[in-house]
Amino acid sequence: MAPRQRYFLLKHAFDRVAAVFLLIVLSPILLAAAAVILLVDGRPLLFRQVRAGFRGKPFSIIKFRTMLGSEGEASDEERMTRLGSLLRDTSVDELPELVNVVRGEMSLVGPRPLPLHYLPRYTREQMRRHDVRPGITGWAQVNGRNEIDWDRRFALDLDYVDKSTFGFDLKILFLTIIAVVTRKGIHAPGHATMFEFVGTGAIHSPSTKTKPIPPARRLSYRVAAVAVALQVSTAACVAAIDPYDVVGLVRVDGINGEKTRRTERGARVERSLRLWLSDHDTLILGGSRARSGLDPDGSVLKTMDAYNAAVPEASMVEIAAIGRFARRHNQFKRVIISVSLSMFEADRVTGRDFENSGFAGDPMPIVYARSLLAPQAAIDAYRTLRDNLRGARAPDMSNGLHLRLHPTSRYRAAFDEVLERKYLVQPWHYAHFEYDPRRVELLHRLIADFxxxxxxxxxxxxxVHARQIEAMTAMGVYPIFERWLTDLTATVAKVNADPWSRGKVELWDFTGYNRITTENIPDSDDTRQTMTWYWNSSLYTPALGDLVLADMLKDGNGRVDLGKQLSPFNIQAVLAQKRKAARRYGAEYPQEVADIVHLVHRTGPARRAMIEQFESN
Structure with a gap:
């Protein structure tokens, strides 16, 4: 293949990819311009006109409308609206032409497309400007634009046709930014736009002269143009680094391969964008435990195209909202929902980042735009680049799994810490727990819809580890836990009895006392021994998560018999077995039970202080 031919093929591919990228990055500006046009000038929003394209082939160019009435009714100056003048001054009216580029009708760089009726007026030499695709910007546009006459303009077009290379294209794109910011060559002398071409040697046709723009307005236009240029360039940098992994244009190891700031705006914002932008067969819902314990690429789910949408410190209110959002944007074959008693506490509602996510009802284009245009996005792009240059790893994977990059070597201290700082002192856990059956109804509606x-x-x-159950017992919450488990069983049975249900619903219980949940906890001074199944008494490893998934999703030899599938027919027997196993655990591990009781007493002052603060608020 000749170098010239290869250049045009690569240029065509680059144009389309770049146009899609720019449409995404500039979408807030496009939406804002469209809204203002509709509010100020009304319909139609777009201006379409047949222009001569590659080899003279006609196509319909798309621009934002800047004039009133039809061509020929009055001069361009008389038809130009104030808003249209601003759009032309900032070149925002040209942005919809990116759609023409995506269609393959135009290029980013090339001679500007002119009206179809100009074709018979060209000389044979001037017709060569159609040997390449017309462009949004071109060599003539950065060398005078509408201020130069037609002969000079065509000469520059032909110069581009003869000399076009990737380097030349990049130079023109750079000069275009400068031309837009400085607003050079927008109007032909004495005209609102450009006088009509009537043949070689023509100077212009009569037209009404433009009124001079007041200095104050001219300054405001320039300030606005500079602000837009800075915003666009910043958004382009953010999109290239892609700190939140929502653009996906390019990924280079050592530059932006590790998305270390993926959930910097909050896991809920990241989850809503991921569910909006991608399709999956299997959805995981839940809280912190599922977030770090269920691996979509693990041994069980690796063939099921799964996404882990679990969020830290989740409530049932949030899980229901996330589930509804996911159903609107995806069609899932299966949904796995991790539930814990704390999710059903009466006062737990949503996390701090929930309101900024799509789960709260904000239009997803707005959420997406905030991910590219917010000042924090630029900061996170810089930090992502810095982290990658330092060789840092991302704690959150693109599949939703949260990695424990720095697991503890002092397990006993970690087990005590999660109870002392969280479950034994926080009112919405065991300290002042108030069970709300209405949260169960939220779960019922969610699984019924699925x-x-x-x-x-x-x-x-x-x-959870057996120590977590013992903490629940020591705080007097275990009877509530039994009631909750019974309510869950009745809820699932009710859904399965629904004649409109077409998908099966199963409830599995993995709490209790068995060979895994009673795993030995190394002493704090023993830093060499590691645990296989737990990070602390609440969070389990993906290795244990795979066993849970195997029990639920696999048949026959694939199961490990770690959990029990609950139904109204066996729930009471299962609860009785749990009580018996708890007594046996107390007899076999009396020191563990005594340690839990000691922690409950030691955290008394902190617990009372947090309850008082909670009730005062």
Whole structure:
């Protein structure tokens, strides 16, 4: 293939990719311009005109409308609106032409497309300007634009046709930014736009002269143009680094390969964007435990195209909202929902980042735009680049799994810490727990909607360490736990009895006392021994998560018999077995039980202080 031919093929591919990228990056400006045009000038929003394209082939160019009435009714100056003048001064009216580039009708750089009726007026030499695709900007546009006469303009077009290279294109794009900011050559002398071409040697046709723009307005236009240029260039840098992994244009190891700031705006914002932008077969919902314990690329889910949408410190209110959002944007084959008693506490509502996410009802284009245009996005892009240059790893994977990059070597201290700082002192955990059955109704509606759409639903209780159950017992919460488990069983049975349900719903219980949940905890001074199944008494490892998934999703030899599938027929027997196992654990591990009781007494002052603060608010 000749170098010239290869250049045009690569240029065409580059144009389309770059145009899609620019449409995404500039979408806030496009939407804002469209809204202002509709409010100020009304419909139609767009201006379409047949222009001569590659080899003279006609196509319909798309621009924002800047004039009133039809061509020929009055001069361009008389038809130009104030808003249209601003759009032309900032070149925002040209942005919809990116759609023409995506269609393959135009290029980013090339001779400007002119009206179809100009074709018979060209000389044979001037016709060569159609040997390349017309462009949004060109060599003539950065060398005078509408201020130069037609002969000079065509000469520059032909100069581009003869000399066009990637380097030349990049130079023109750079000069275009300068031309837009400085607003050079927008109007032909004495004209609102450009006088009509009537043949070689023509100077112009009569037209009404433009009124001079007042200095104050001219300054405001320039300030606005500079602000837009800075915003666009910043957004382009953010999109290239892609700190939140929502653009996906380029990924280079050592530059932006590790998305270390993926959840910097909050896991809920990141989850809403991911569910909006991608499709999956399997959805995982839940809180912190599922977020770090269920690996979509693990041994069980790796063939199921799964996404982990679990968020830290989740409430049932949030899980229901995330589930509804996911159903609107995806069609899932199966949904796995991790539930814990704390999610059903009466006063737990949403996390701090929930309101900024799509789950709260904000239009997703707005959420997406904030990810590219907010000042924090530029800061996070810089930090992502810095982290990659330093060789840092991202704690959050693109599949939603949260990695424990720095696991503790002092497990006993970690087990005590999660109880002392969280479960034994925070009112919405065990310190002042108030169970709300209405949260169960939220779960009922969620799984019923999935089941009616033909989705398989697996609800399960997390396999917390036995010390977590002992803490629940010592705080007097265990009777509530039994009631909650009974309510879950009745809820799932109700959904399965619904004649409109087309997908099966299963409830699995992995709490209790068994060979895994009673895993030995190394002493704090023993830093060499590691644990296989737990990070602390609440959070379990992906290795244990795979066992949970195997029990629920695999048949026959694939199961490990770690959990129990609950139904109204066995729930009471399962609860009785748990009480018996708890007594046996107390007899076999009396020191563990005594340590929990000691922690409860030691955290008394902190617990009372937090309850008082909670009630005063």
């Amino acid at each position: 089941a009616r759409s033909g989705t398989e639903v697996y609800v399960y209780t997390d396999p």
